[in-house]
Amino acid sequence: MSLSDLTGRWKAFSYGFLDPSAKRELRRKMIKAVSVPGCQMPYASREVPIARGWGTGGLQVTLTLVKPSSTVKVIDQGADDSVNAASIRRFLSRVSGASETWDTLDATLIQSRHRIPEEKLSRDQILILQVPNPEPLRGVEPNMSTARQMHADADYGRMWLQLYEQMVRSGRVMLGASYPAMVNGRHVMTPSPIPRWDVKKLHMAEHLTILSAGREKRIFAVPPYTRVEPLVFDDVPYKVEDHAHLTCARSGVTGYFMNEIPQEDGSAGYEVSDSHFGIKAIDARDGGTPTVGQTWYRNGELA
Amino acid sequence: MAYVATRGGERAIEQSERLYRAQMGQIDAARVAEIEKALPALVDRVMGEASLYAPDLAALALAQSGGDLYEALLLLRAWRTTQPRLQIAEVVAPDAGFTHRRISAAFKDIPGGQILGPTLDYAHRLLATEVLEDQPYAPPAVEPAAKPAPATHPSLAEWQRAQGLVTTPEAAPVPRDEIPDLTREPLLFPAKRAHTLQSLARADTGGTLALGYSAMRGYGNSHPTVNELRLSEVEVMVAHPDGRRFSAGRVKTSQAEVVTTKGKGELRLGFTATLGWNEVKCISAATLDLNAPGAEKNSPVEEEFFLYHTEPVESSGFCIHFKLPHYVTFQSSLDNLRAAKTAKAEQAQPTDKKEETA
Numbered sequence: 001m002s003l004s005d006l007t008g009r010w011k012a013f014s015y016g017f018l019d020p021s022a023k024r025e026l027r028r029k030m031i032k033a034v035s036v037p038g039c040q041m042p043y044a045s046r047e048v049p050i051a052r053g054w055g056t057g058g059l060q061v062t063l064t065l066v067k068p069s070s071t072v073k074v075i076d077q078g079a080d081d082s083v084n085a086a087s088i089r090r091f092l093s094r095v096s097g098a099s100e101t102w103d104t105l106d107a108t109l110i111q112s113r114h115r116i117p118e119e120k121l122s123r124d125q126i127l128i129l130q131v132p133n134p135e136p137l138r139g140v141e142p143n144m145s146t147a148r149q150m151h152a153d154a155d156y157g158r159m160w161l162q163l164y165e166q167m168v169r170s171g172r173v174m175l176g177a178s179y180p181a182m183v184n185g186r187h188v189m190t191p192s193p194i195p196r197w198d199v200k201k202l203h204m205a206e207h208l209t210i211l212s213a214g215r216e217k218r219i220f221a222v223p224p225y226t227r228v229e230p231l232v233f234d235d236v237p238y239k240v241e242d243h244a245h246l247t248c249a250r251s252g253v254t255g256y257f258m259n260e261i262p263q264e265d266g267s268a269g270y271e272v273s274d275s276h277f278g279i280k281a282i283d284a285r286d287g288g289t290p291t292v293g294q295t296w297y298r299n300g301e302l303a
Numbered sequence: 304m305a306y307v308a309t310r311g312g313e314r315a316i317e318q319s320e321r322l323y324r325a326q327m328g329q330i331d332a333a334r335v336a337e338i339e340k341a342l343p344a345l346v347d348r349v350m351g352e353a354s355l356y357a358p359d360l361a362a363l364a365l366a367q368s369g370g371d372l373y374e375a376l377l378l379l380r381a382w383r384t385t386q387p388r389l390q391i392a393e394v395v396a397p398d399a400g401f402t403h404r405r406i407s408a409a410f411k412d413i414p415g416g417q418i419l420g421p422t423l424d425y426a427h428r429l430l431a432t433e434v435l436e437d438q439p440y441a442p443p444a445v446e447p448a449a450k451p452a453p454a455t456h457p458s459l460a461e462w463q464r465a466q467g468l469v470t471t472p473e474a475a476p477v478p479r480d481e482i483p484d485l486t487r488e489p490l491l492f493p494a495k496r497a498h499t500l501q502s503l504a505r506a507d508t509g510g511t512l513a514l515g516y517s518a519m520r521g522y523g524n525s526h527p528t529v530n531e532l533r534l535s536e537v538e539v540m541v542a543h544p545d546g547r548r549f550s551a552g553r554v555k556t557s558q559a560e561v562v563t564t565k566g567k568g569e570l571r572l573g574f575t576a577t578l579g580w581n582e583v584k585c586i587s588a589a590t591l592d593l594n595a596p597g598a599e600k601n602s603p604v605e606e607e608f609f610l611y612h613t614e615p616v617e618s619s620g621f622c623i624h625f626k627l628p629h630y631v632t633f634q635s636s637l638d639n640l641r642a643a644k645t646a647k648a649e650q651a652q653p654t655d656k657k658e659e660t661a
Contacts, residue, residue, distance in 0.1 A: 002544065005544075006389075006544060007387065007389070013385060014385065017385070018385070019384075019385050019386075019387065021388075021487070022384070025487075042489035042491055043489055044486065044487050044488050044489055045489065046384040046486075047377065047380035047381045047383070047384045047616060048381055048384075049377075049378075049381045051377060051616075051619070051620035051623055051624065052377075052616050052617045052619075052620025052621060052624075053617075053620040053621035053622075053623070053624030054620065054623075054624050054627065056620075076627070076628065077628050077629075077630055077631045078631065081313075082628060083315060083316045084627055086313045086316060087316055090313065113627075114629075114631040114632060115631060132621075132624070142601065143600055143601055143607060144492070144607060144611075145491075145492040145493075145607060146600070170639075170643045171643055171646045171647065171650070172639065172642060172643055172646065173639075174636075174639045174643065175639075176632060176635035176636030176637075176638070176639055177631065177632040177635040177636070178632075193631070193632045194631075195631055195632070195634065195635040196635060197635075215617045215620060215621055217489045217490070239642075241634065241635055241638040242638055242641075242642065243638075257631075258634075259630060259631075259634065260634055260637070273631060
């Protein structure tokens with residue numbers, strides 16, 4: 001027996017960059033996360049060739065799930081051409097041989113930072129959300145060990161108190177993105193910093209969502225057909241961003257989440273945040289026949 | 304797919320990387336060799352924080368990143384994590400290994416003697432500007448002592464143990480092949496002792512210094528005395544598949560053991576060891592370790608606090624991530640602000656309405 005019998009043929013990198021032991025751990029932790037929806041599972045979280053805080057958690061999940069026949073879409077703030085999204089997508093196809101796409105309908109894996117696409121995802125798609133801070137309790141309890149204990153005890157009193165205090169001080173709940181939600185009636189999770197507009201898309205969705213925080217080394221999941229209920233008081237309804245009536249200046253679509261663009265004359269213009277959805281609308285307006293999927297929102301209301 | 308080539312940031316990111324790399328020009332083996340030779344302290348620091356003992360790779364990472372330490376670390380860590388774990392080396396005791404430098408501030412003299420070894424501690428910090436005027440500086444040759452220092456030195460803590468001044472914590476009964484490995488498992492609290500020491504070994508030098516210094520200035524509960532500071536080279540002993548033990552090479556290591564007299568009638572120790580020679584880090588990190596037992600929650604000397612916040616790759620990455628666009632989250636908060644403002648303005652109205660109805 002020699003050392004060369006014990007090791008494989010030398011290659012500079014494994015398929016999909018991560019080595020098999022890292023992928024095995026991630027697969028196991030993903031299964032655990034799916035089994036206990038919304039519960040944060042600690043994992044080793046290997047270093048990857050992009051900086052921590054730049055999507056390393058999402059990247060490790062995508063690298064584990066990707067195969068040559070995959071079609072990968074990567075978005076940042078809803079845009080496929082955002083520099084970091086472009087960089088991650090290029091890295092993914094480079095190390096896996098998977099195809100790249102901008103079209104939500106064509107993608108088998110969608111890695112996203114801060115948005116869920118406007119077109120509905122199906123059971124054949126997996127959404128991977130990059131998570132900066134996996135701990136919904138961080139604002140009321142910065143100590144991770146204490147927060148972990150609070151989840152175990154389903155002790156969410158301080159979260160409710162925080163919501164109540166905001167109502168007393170500001171007249172409404174002031175939580176912006178990352179609105180905490182109760183998953184499957186048991187664990188409060190952060191949906192990652194997606195806008196309130198997107199949180200409801202996770203409720204009883206057909207697709208699997210995996211949320212992964214690389215720097216903080218936590219993975220959690222929302223399996224298909226799982227309840228995801230934003231924390232609200234019975235008599236104070238959940239409010240999404242007031243975008244239902246806004247119209248995109250470039251594509252003409254109304255009733256979707258918008259980016260506000262300050263104008264030189266002091267006014268504000270709007271463009272649809274889901275950039276490829278906007279591209280499809282422009283294509284349709286110009287006489288093309290793009291395939292547009294069913295959307296979660298219709299006429300500015302959740303369908 | 305028609306849009307991919309024509310739109311967006313792909314050209315921009317490629318060109319921005321080229322702009323950065325243009326500053327450094329061509330990187331060749333000679334430059335890497337020169338970095339390795341000329342900057343041993345920097346190479347050591349990077350190897351320790353990367354937890355990868357490979358001077359040539361560390362020098363390469365420094366050349367490739369143009370000296371950006373956090374970038375160099377990330378290059379090494381990302382490379383390291385893809386490598387298979389072939390063997391777990393034999394445990395090295397603190398007093399094993401070829402000792403280059405070993406000093407103690409706790410006693411005037413110690414068994415084995417105070418060995419200064421290589422240090423700039425007593426140098427006059429004068430900038431050698433004449434070098435810039437074409438007068439190269441050649442260090443004077445070292446004159447060997449008449450009696451060479453012994454290759455190994457006993458541990459001072461052993462003497463203190465024999466005196467009944469410190470109690471040895473009982474070693475956890477962990478087989479060598481099952482020592483917890485921080486690079487393959489998440490850090491959870493209360494941390495396993497192995498995880499704490501591994502985490503400190505790869506911690507950010509500047510980060511441990513900042514938090515350790517805060518403890519030294521009085522934000523901790525104990526003041527450190529350097530019981531023993533040691534720079535050595537140790538053999539990495541591994542087993543050949545046929546069963547023979549052999550040395551895979553020597554690595555430079557540094558260790559600091561700090562001590563406090565504030566204890567329940569005996570001395571308490573704090574310890575840190577790391578790859579490469581890095582005294583500031585070991586003393587700072589050992590001070591944090593010394594202060595950790597019984598530390599107040601959320602104080603800088605609480606284990607969870609300092610281990611999380613001295614992780615160089617995580618902290619630097621998160622810091623630079625704020626350069627990424629955040630306009631969706633910003634939009635979401637703006638919506639709340641405006642709505643709250645509108646509601647407040649409407650609340651201010653009712654007095655007028657009352658007058659109208661009256």
